[in-house]
Amino acid sequence: MLSCVNLSKKYDKILFNELNINLEKGEILAIIGPSGCGKTTLLRCICGLEELDSGKILLNGDDITKIPAEERGIGLLFQKPVLYPHLSVSGNLSLASHSNHEKALVEVGLPNFEDRDVDTLSGGEGQRVALARALLANPNVLLLDEPFSALDLDMSIKLINDVRALL
């Protein structure tokens, strides 16, 4: 369903050259590498926040390489959760969808968090709200950029399991 053909990008050094990725519906792909090797950049290129030097991206057969990020239907969960401080939890979720907030929050283990102020959330709670929002958006492809690296080991393991279950 998602097909990346010969993606190439370099900054001072080559990050990836003629990289190919193919993902079928329901597949989970993990990209592993040492820090600074270009994982984040790859994700940002796929969702359209950065431009490739060369290569094509096809989604369900359509070439989306030149389409702006907001029109691709690909979601991204940032390494540090991007929560909008002037909106409550529910307000943040509304950016994805105006309905089903309760269900989404329950799924990530944060029932009744709708009216909470995002300032008051802990690191793990924040990331879970961001995850709930990302899922609510119902993207074709969801990219997660080391989403749990800022959390402690126990929390990480729990969330990884949660995500797997959700997906």
Add this chain to the structure above:
Amino acid sequence: MTNFQRFFGILAVFIYTAITIIPIVFAIDRLVFVSGINPMLWIQSLDQNFVSQNSIAFTFVQAFFSTILTVLIGFPVAWVLGRYSWPFKPFLRSILTLPFVIPAIIAAMGFLTITGPYGLDVRTDESTWWWTLIFSHAWFNIALIIRFCEPVLSTLNPNFEEQLLLLPNGVTFLSRLKNLWIPILTPAIAAASCMTFVFSFTSFALVKWITVRDKTLESTMAEVSSSAGIQGYMESSSDIVLGASLIQFLVLLASLWLMSFLQLRRQTKWHQASELFVQNKNTKGWLVLAPAIFFVQLPITSVILGSFRIRDANENSNSFKWSTEGWSEAFQGSYSFPPLSDALFNSLIYSFGTLIIALPLGYILASTIHKLEENNSNLSRILEMYTMLPFALSAAMIGLGVMLGIIKFNPSAAYDFRFLPVLAHVIITVPFVVRIILPALRSFDLSYDENAKVLGMSNFSRFFKIKLPLMKGSILVATVFTLAMSLGEFGASFIVARNSEWITLPLLIDSLRGKPMKDPLTVPSSNAVATVLMLITIILFLIVEKFRNTKDRGMF
């Protein structure tokens, strides 16, 4: 707080009160003695006198439209400057915010030249005067919009915008506007608009020269100031002054309150990134920046050029020649007009005099407020508001306050006390010193001081060897700012400098320009003096820019 600090704190408050509050109280007392206590009468008198008719309406309306125009022009500039990378960005920023420090009287001369016979030649049509005024106010105040909004934009973590692009309800520009840009920029724009409104509301020099027959409350007050406070003679002047001051005071107080409310809200919860993250270039942005830069430099260049351009008086025509006669006229002076050197000397003496009082006074007040914050936050806030009071007074009010107040105290001092203008300048600058030093004190890392204590250093040596050097930047900013404000001050000086021996550069510019136009050297000589003042101001401004702390989101 040690006894030493407590003593100096109390002394500072006492001196501040004596210098600021007491003259104003005396002045009001004298005016009320003539007019009686009748606020309704005072305000009504503004409409009951030909000299001040329509000034209330005019003041509000022009301030309002000036604010709108300022935001309309300034915001695109701030947007483009803040969002994209530019070569020599700090330099661009400096140029675009330069107008704010140029004395208003110089801006007035510049705009008169631009709209006059050698420029657009529209001054013969009175309907253009309104627009000239509004644009001149915008010229000044776009710096505020830029100063307040640009840092918000340039230090915003880009992830906020990026995340929104990837969510269904952030796809359209309008939705991003609603969910990101408006929430994040509204406090900054609102705060800058407030200040723009205040500056336009109390505008004097520009109104005096550009919209000759329409007056603001400030210019009305300045005009009737010479006949105010005299019992049995032109008592309407006292009514007018009290009415205008009252309205101004209320409006300024309301704006001050609104500003501090917005400042609190601005305490940002948005994650910052440093400016080191890579911003994109945007060559289309030059479509905004280039005209803005042109607009900004136009009055400045006009004044400089205008000092060399002399109308040819031999032929009754509009031809002109280029020469330095205006400069020599300004330098020589005459019996009627002191030479440029005298005015320069006075201006420098006054500004240094202001500095040696306002800087230590402001510093001690800021320090006292800061010390009190640790234990006694209510008292600290009261003191902070107290030091902000002069902000709620316009320049004319301060000038009038000083003059009438001193007359009550010692009648001949108004004409004998050569340093009277310094008093007015100190009142105006002390709040600025506090506003600059206080945030610096607040962000000063305590561990430096604590470490020094533990190493056994005394109060005295800690102050001079640790604190002062680390505060160097903000002290320099406060110093230069005080000097610049005093040098360019016009409104209060206009009222206070009764003796032509006390003339300052801004007053000389005004006097020279007021000479009959028959003399072809009228305009060039006043432009020459304006150029000198402008160059000094620009040099001071550039010094400050080097040391400006961009992390501090305040005015300065």
Add this chain to the structure above:
Amino acid sequence: MNFSNLSMLVIACLILFPSFSGCISEDRSDNELVILTYDVNALSDSMISKFENNTGLEVKMIKVEDSGSILSYLIQNKGSGNVDLAIGLDNTYLPTAIELDLLEEVSIVKDSISGMNSSSEMQALGPYDGNLATPFDMGYICLNYDSSIVDGLNFTIPTSLWNLTEPEWKGKVALPSPITSSPGRGFMLATLDYFDWQNNGEDFSNWWTAMKDNDVIITSGWSEAYETHYTGGYGEFTEGYIGDAHITVSYCHSPGVESWYNGNWTKSASLDIDNTAFFQVEYASAIKGGNSGNAEKFIQYLISSEVNSQMPVENLMYSVLEGQKLPEENGYRFNSIIPSNPADIDNVDIGKNMEIWLEEWNEAMIKSD
């Protein structure tokens, strides 16, 4: 508080206080003459240098905006003694100044000044001949019009002040304010006589209100009206010229001045309607509390034949000396008129009623239709 802190405090006081106390009382030297004036052309640099050289006195000038400001300044400063001589109060401001006891008597030899028995067309000592003020120039204030436009065809030449309230004159009349300008004040006094204030108080107010409704341009001073707005004068060659008024207040000899400057040609003319011209005399007065001896010397100089005979040329006003006439060159004398029937208001009445009249004028001007 330890010793070093205390010593700092003491040193600070020692530095600051003397530098201020020394400036509080400035003793004026006896060799100084401080003149308070507005922009009087006669007081040229060369004229003053000559005086300084002859007498050894040092002249300092305090300049204010206009004659009204001179009076305000004197009142604000009363008793301070820092002004010796005021030049520029005229016969409309003088009564107030005398009443408020601002002036000092001097003994000036006035034999050469045209007085009651003079054969001159204008008598400088007419309005006032006491020792508190000495006349140094004079003239008739009246309306001037641009004869190239107001030629009877495009604009009818007014024969009555009421003509100026008609639609064709809307926004085309520029008058200086009586509050701040002495010609403006003189003209206002003339209108009081024109409208017969003693018997009929209403017409005066009604006319001014009608003028306001007819968009009359009120300026703070004579020069703004004459240079910036009036089309008949030299204003069109100056920066800042607007040129929207064809009638303004100036002097009956202003067309003569124009002609003299233009080489015997002028389009400006005086309007000689009965009771619209006002005789103005400008005075030099010693101020109470100042150095009247030095003031006297300057006043004597000002009315000396050498200086005062030059008034028409240096100051563009009539000399007050007996037997002096305007120069003939370039049509100066030819184009200047003496009004046939000037306004007649008693000085005593001016002194009594000035404040009231100004208030009435103000009331008339704030009224809107």
